[in-house]
Amino acid sequence: MKFPKVYSLQEIANLLRCEFVGDPYFEVFGMNEIHVVTAGDIVFVDHPKYYDKALQSAATIVLINKKVACPEGKALLISEDPFRDFNTLTKHFKPFEQSSVSIPASAKIGEGTVIQPNAFVGNHVVIGKNCLIHANVAIYDNTIIGDNVIIHAGTVLGADAFYYKKRPDGYDQLLSGGRVVIANNVGIGALCTIDKGVTGDTIIGEGTKIDNQVHVGHDTVIGKKCLIASQTGIAGCVIIEDEVTIWGQVGTTSGITIGTKAVIMGQTGVTKSVEGGKSYFGTPIEESREKLKQLANIKKIPEILNKLK
Numbered sequence: 001m002k003f004p005k006v007y008s009l010q011e012i013a014n015l016l017r018c019e020f021v022g023d024p025y026f027e028v029f030g031m032n033e034i035h036v037v038t039a040g041d042i043v044f045v046d047h048p049k050y051y052d053k054a055l056q057s058a059a060t061i062v063l064i065n066k067k068v069a070c071p072e073g074k075a076l077l078i079s080e081d082p083f084r085d086f087n088t089l090t091k092h093f094k095p096f097e098q099s100s101v102s103i104p105a106s107a108k109i110g111e112g113t114v115i116q117p118n119a120f121v122g123n124h125v126v127i128g129k130n131c132l133i134h135a136n137v138a139i140y141d142n143t144i145i146g147d148n149v150i151i152h153a154g155t156v157l158g159a160d161a162f163y164y165k166k167r168p169d170g171y172d173q174l175l176s177g178g179r180v181v182i183a184n185n186v187g188i189g190a191l192c193t194i195d196k197g198v199t200g201d202t203i204i205g206e207g208t209k210i211d212n213q214v215h216v217g218h219d220t221v222i223g224k225k226c227l228i229a230s231q232t233g234i235a236g237c238v239i240i241e242d243e244v245t246i247w248g249q250v251g252t253t254s255g256i257t258i259g260t261k262a263v264i265m266g267q268t269g270v271t272k273s274v275e276g277g278k279s280y281f282g283t284p285i286e287e288s289r290e291k292l293k294q295l296a297n298i299k300k301i302p303e304i305l306n307k308l309k
Contacts, residue, residue, distance in 0.1 A: 015088070019067075028042060036199070044085070063077045084172070094177035104121070106124045107125045110129035119136065125145070128149065143181075158179070158194070176196050178219065188204075190212045195217055198219060205242065209227055217237070218236040219236055229247045232249065238254060247263075248267070261276050262276045265288055268280060268282055
């Protein structure tokens, strides 16, 4: 998430009411999660296990809960609770905007686009030309949709990320200030849920087709011309490269990459990154040919045991 203007380190520290380490005029351009940070971004860290990763990341401002040695060319914001203060920044720069109409004046709808009854379009949404939005679709604020997109009934674009911190009295949610971005010629089935990024974008690439009842987690990037079948659950921060096929009831862990033109067979658990151009099956995931050989050999065990008697 980029801020509407460049802020100084001092201004951000004043907003959070926290100490800082670095030049008071150090420039702050935005805030992001660690996997998408760039120079000028704030990243937060609240566990010693991840200090080095945050300090050595591309982010140049680290919101941290301990005063540590500051790497050259970077600045620190010292907070008692970085998770809480990251939420403070999200609420300040991307506050919730109430809407009392189905399509607000701030939304931009392209020529030839049809929006069926009972659909909701949020604030600052952009929908391209010749789209078809079926009944009861909910499109949250700031979503971007390209041309020639079809979205079937009951789908939700832009719900919050499933991202929580456990506290003694329950769970605190990390607020989501990102977007969903849908490219041209995408088809999305009925009752799908595509969560927005925490601070960045959840992206569906051009020409990708998604079946009914598919979930896509926050900050996931799906490439061009992918096919994703029903009841697939894709976790947050996943990269699915171009022309990947995912069959029904597949589930993935977060933070992995599925390579170009990979095929994931039905009911597979994608527990790790896999390279492209191959077919995969099973839990834990393996190349399908090897996995099917293993299953065939398992069936032979009773026969082998009988011969040993």
